[in-house]
Amino acid sequence: MKTIALLHPGNxxxxxxxxxxxxxxxxLWASAQRSAASRKRAEQAGLIDAGDLAxxxxxxxxxxxxxxxxxxxxxxxxVAAQRFxxxxxxxxxxxxxxxxxxxxxxAKAGASFVDGGIIGSPVKKAGTTRMYLSGEKAAEIAQxxxxxxxxxxxxxxxxxxxxxxxVVYAAWxxxxxxxxxxxxxxxxHEGVDQxxxxxxxxxxxxxxxxxxxxxxxxxxxxxxxxxxxxxxAEAFEAAGLPSGFHNAAAEVSERLACFKDQTEPALAVxxxxxxxxxxxx
Numbered sequence: 596m597k598t599i600a601l602l603h604p605g606n607x608x609x610x611x612x613x614x615x616x617x618x619x620x621x622x623l624w625a626s627a628q629r630s631a632a633s634r635k636r637a638e639q640a641g642l643i644d645a646g647d648l649a650x651x652x653x654x655x656x657x658x659x660x661x662x663x664x665x666x667x668x669x670x671x672x673x674v675a676a677q678r679f680x681x682x683x684x685x686x687x688x689x690x691x692x693x694x695x696x697x698x699x700x701x702a703k704a705g706a707s708f709v710d711g712g713i714i715g716s717p718v719k720k721a722g723t724t725r726m727y728l729s730g731e732k733a734a735e736i737a738q739x740x741x742x743x744x745x746x747x748x749x750x751x752x753x754x755x756x757x758x759x760x761x762v763v764y765a766a767w768x769x770x771x772x773x774x775x776x777x778x779x780x781x782x783x784h785e786g787v788d789q790x791x792x793x794x795x796x797x798x799x800x801x802x803x804x805x806x807x808x809x810x811x812x813x814x815x816x817x818x819x820x821x822x823x824x825x826x827x828a829e830a831f832e833a834a835g836l837p838s839g840f841h842n843a844a845a846e847v848s849e850r851l852a853c854f855k856d857q858t859e860p861a862l863a864v865x866x867x868x869x870x871x872x873x874x875x876x
Contacts, residue, residue: 596621597739600645600655602670603629604637608661610718611686611726613640614743615659625651652677657684657736658706661713664688665822671697675704682732686711688823690762690830691755698754709736710754712761718745729756762830766841769820770827772813773844775806776851779864780871788868810864815857820848850874 598621601612612622624637627647637644645651652658652674658681660670667687674683683701685694685708698708709732715724721744728736733749740747750756782788795802824845828838850871854862 598655600651600658602660603662604633607717609636609640611661612642614718614740614745616641618740618742620739623651649677652679657682659684661686663822664826671700675700678704680705682707684709684711684736686713688761689758690826691759692833694755694758707732708754709733710757712757714764727757727760730754762827766827770841770844772809773847775809777847780868783868810867811862814851814854814862814867817848818852818855821845
């Protein structure tokens with residue numbers, strides 16, 4: 596039985612941990628300095644509280660980092676400080692450059708590195724979520740989820756490829772959420788929002804559902820997009836491509852951070868657009 600340290604059980608991470616446990620792994624987490632919400636998610640996922648970070652890492656063969664991308668490097672540094680020498684899996688929405696930096700940090704402490712990228716929603720049923728993995732031990736990590744609802748796939752032996760895949764995928768899916776909301780805000784400002792919607796019904800019928808989804812479903816979680824959009828912008832810049840698209844998406848996401856985790860009542864498009872127009876950087 597492999598023992599996995601899950602850092603940290605957020606909305607996505609807790610379900611990934613539950614999938615590892617369902618496949619037979621022993622999954623630990625560190626409750627020290629974590630919120631009551633994190634504790635509740637960990638308990639519901641069947642994770643074992645090992646207390647603090649040092650104890651959790653010491654008892655584990657594998658460390659799995661699933662956190663907001665802006666904290667990914669910080670988490671790696673904290674684990675490396677414990678002289679962890681097992682397999683470190685970074686499954687965060689970071690650029691290839693950030694993944695490579697994290698690999699160097701954990702390797703100095705003696706750990707092996709596996710790069711990961713998660714595509715899809717928190718795991719509730721099979722077929723909704725994939726975790727792509729790259730690195731010499733990627734296949735070994737994928738095997739840990741073989742009997743679960745998570746589709747874990749090894750795509751190569753080169754660390755950074757999984758993060759690159761996540762970046763290019765989210766550049767469209769999450770980037771267009773921000774773009775559509777910004778377009779709607781501009782149309783509302785110019786007084787042509789209804790005319791735009793009517794034209795979209797004729798020429799771009801798929802956009803109507805995308806608009807509603809972006810406001811009602813994406814806005815409450817766009818606070819999590821900010822760091823990811825910055826990572827995507829850096830990836831574009833490193834490739835010699837314009838980074839402005841996703842830096843702007845990061846700003847749109849920042850302006851909507853006030854809707855964090857709001858589920859009731861459902862957000863109306865107009866409410867989101869007014870906030871986007873009113874908020875200033």
